[in-house]
Amino acid sequence: MEKIELKGIQKSYGKEIAVRHLDLTVEPGAFLTILGPSGCGKTTTLRAIAGLEEPDAGEIMLGERTVFSRSEGIIIPPEHRNIGLIFQSYALWPHMTVERNITLALKAQKLSSSDMTSRLEHALEMVQLTPYRQRYPSELSGGQQQRVAVARLIALRSRFLLMDEPLSNLDAKLRTEMRAELKRLHRDLEATTVYVTHDQIEALTLSDIVVVMNDGLVMQEGAPYDIYHHPANMFVAEFIGDPRINIFRGSVIDQDGTKVLDCGDLKIPLPPDLDAKSEALIATVRPEDIHLSTEAREGWLKVALESIQPTGAQTILQVRSENTAMTLLQPGFIRMEIGEHIWVDVDHKAVNFFDPETEQNLINRS
Numbered sequence: 001m002e003k004i005e006l007k008g009i010q011k012s013y014g015k016e017i018a019v020r021h022l023d024l025t026v027e028p029g030a031f032l033t034i035l036g037p038s039g040c041g042k043t044t045t046l047r048a049i050a051g052l053e054e055p056d057a058g059e060i061m062l063g064e065r066t067v068f069s070r071s072e073g074i075i076i077p078p079e080h081r082n083i084g085l086i087f088q089s090y091a092l093w094p095h096m097t098v099e100r101n102i103t104l105a106l107k108a109q110k111l112s113s114s115d116m117t118s119r120l121e122h123a124l125e126m127v128q129l130t131p132y133r134q135r136y137p138s139e140l141s142g143g144q145q146q147r148v149a150v151a152r153l154i155a156l157r158s159r160f161l162l163m164d165e166p167l168s169n170l171d172a173k174l175r176t177e178m179r180a181e182l183k184r185l186h187r188d189l190e191a192t193t194v195y196v197t198h199d200q201i202e203a204l205t206l207s208d209i210v211v212v213m214n215d216g217l218v219m220q221e222g223a224p225y226d227i228y229h230h231p232a233n234m235f236v237a238e239f240i241g242d243p244r245i246n247i248f249r250g251s252v253i254d255q256d257g258t259k260v261l262d263c264g265d266l267k268i269p270l271p272p273d274l275d276a277k278s279e280a281l282i283a284t285v286r287p288e289d290i291h292l293s294t295e296a297r298e299g300w301l302k303v304a305l306e307s308i309q310p311t312g313a314q315t316i317l318q319v320r321s322e323n324t325a326m327t328l329l330q331p332g333f334i335r336m337e338i339g340e341h342i343w344v345d346v347d348h349k350a351v352n353f354f355d356p357e358t359e360q361n362l363i364n365r366s
């Protein structure tokens, strides 16, 4: 297994900077996902690794090999980078059978015909498409076409896998199945993988490391758990999570000797290690970190139910007190009447605090 390393990668299109001085290391065999909104520079980064895009500055290493260096004038073409690629459109040749689509990709490797056949058969078996080998892409469903693209990758035995929104053309159920399949594929092939998506569920479920990008810059790089629970800044806090994270703005006051953030009806105690420079702060709380009671409880906030959306396994509730609104996510299928009073309590351990000026997380958990 080998690592992928990007150093100081910069790419502009005219006046627009797509990627700004990006440093990135994908550890050998790791699954790293670049996540971010449309236009943040994800695809440009991936295409630069593949050799389909030439950065204006920086270096790219695949294992020990430098495949791109602006300063040394090294530009190895894509076909010599030993990379397996899957893009949003699976790029199957419409006039070729499944079998030909796979074997054509192996041509550059100059295998013997028996090696070629055994790679083809193994790949088709792995994606369960053996009975479909003589079909044309137009005779396959979207999911089956996607599996042909996966089979092609398996047959190639690349040490590096690059995938750009490979699941976005599939319906929701198939997407969940293919997600599991891609995860298995990555494990089986032991290939160092970079995956690009704007779908946070894909990023959180598939990855060892998630890199959140915005406007050509890395906003945070970390394990899915840290990205979700300890967002480095407000952008990551708001971008990750559905329903969206709750945001409370308030000012720090002294209440019976302890510092609390006064957000109107809601008072949130500050952790003792918080080094807040300003009086005003932003607190964020995930909807599942607010507890709910149908009976009054000491110290809990009384709110009225404004909307309720059971999704089956979970229920999304919107509630409001006199001057605070918030969203809750509760397990189970909850049935309640709009306007009903309930009591809520924020789990203090799950609160993140941000500086309103810099929008950076004030709690250093590293």
Ligand code: ATP
Binding pocket: 013, 016, 017, 018, 036, 037, 038, 039, 040, 041, 042, 043, 044, 045, 198
């Ligand atoms: P999406 O999720 O929509 O694919 P992305 O995060 O992958 O977005 P990129 O495709 O990397 O974004 O694009 C980054 C920026 O560079 C965008 O603002 C885009 O308009 C611009 N860009 C990308 N490719 C080109 C090009 N060939 N010519 C001009 N501008 C481009």
